[in-house]
Amino acid sequence: MTLKVDTLNDWIENGPSPAMQRYAAEIFRLQQDHETVSLSDLVAEAATSMQAVSRMIKRLKAEGYLEHTPYRGMRLTPAGEKMAMPALRRHRLAEVFLVQQMGYDWAMAHELTETLERGLNQELEDRMDELTGHPTRCPHGEPIPTREGQITYPDDQPLVEVGSKVWSRISRVRTHDLDKLRYIAELGLVPGTDIFVSGCAPFQGPLRIQVPGGVDQVIGHELARALWVEDVRNDRPMAE
Numbered sequence: 727m728t729l730k731v732d733t734l735n736d737w738i739e740n741g742p743s744p745a746m747q748r749y750a751a752e753i754f755r756l757q758q759d760h761e762t763v764s765l766s767d768l769v770a771e772a773a774t775s776m777q778a779v780s781r782m783i784k785r786l787k788a789e790g791y792l793e794h795t796p797y798r799g800m801r802l803t804p805a806g807e808k809m810a811m812p813a814l815r816r817h818r819l820a821e822v823f824l825v826q827q828m829g830y831d832w833a834m835a836h837e838l839t840e841t842l843e844r845g846l847n848q849e850l851e852d853r854m855d856e857l858t859g860h861p862t863r864c865p866h867g868e869p870i871p872t873r874e875g876q877i878t879y880p881d882d883q884p885l886v887e888v889g890s891k892v893w894s895r896i897s898r899v900r901t902h903d904l905d906k907l908r909y910i911a912e913l914g915l916v917p918g919t920d921i922f923v924s925g926c927a928p929f930q931g932p933l934r935i936q937v938p939g940g941v942d943q944v945i946g947h948e949l950a951r952a953l954w955v956e957d958v959r960n961d962r963p964m965a966e
């Protein structure tokens with residue numbers, strides 16, 4: 727069984743492959759919403775077989791990028807998080823490029839990014855960064871790591887925790903559900919939009935939302951949970 731040892735040495739000598747980096751980036755994304763990531767979460771996002779994902783997890787673990795506790799889930803080690811940053815940057819820049827330069831809506835961009843990012847190298851990534859004006863957020867509002875691997879999260883919180891009669895600004899739209907993304911875009915509830923929650927039904931009922939110059943929208947609690955907002959009280963005159 728020397729083959730097994732050789733394979734392991736091979737892995738370690740060659741450093742993380744692009745596929746490992748993409749997996750690490752995916753785990754990093756999932757970690758933002760879950761304390762630990764489960765195998766099935768990852769299979770659902772990676773759109774590949776359970777065996778392929780298991781093999782990758784084994785490899786990330788063997789090389790010290792991942793801690794995996796059976797039945798509890800996995801989490802990247804600090805080395806794993808560091809390794810994930812270039813792939814996360816590439817993924818989010820590709821999303822911006824697809825929306826801003828190629829005219830796709832953000833739901834389509836989410837799907838096409840997976841394909842596009844696999845063909846990128848540093849040269850193409852840098853050109854995309856330039857053409858899109860060195861963006862710091864993806865179309866969904868998620869921060870893009872710098873080339874040095876620094877990531878800065880916005881100081882935001884879920885809209886459902888803000889309460890009513892407060893102005894806030896949409897910072898991130900945190901869902902991967904294509905239908906939800908499309909609907910949220912239709913309502914114009916995209917990052918950068920200021921909103922005012924004028925009413926909120928009790929027991930996780932619907933929220934009534936005002937957009938400056940727009941009509942009132944009523945959205946369900948479940949949809950509202952995808953919206954993260956930043957405080958804008960300091961930016962805005964006390965209108966209310």
Ligand SMILES: [Zn+2]
Binds near residue numbers: 818865866867868
């Ligand atoms: Zn995004």
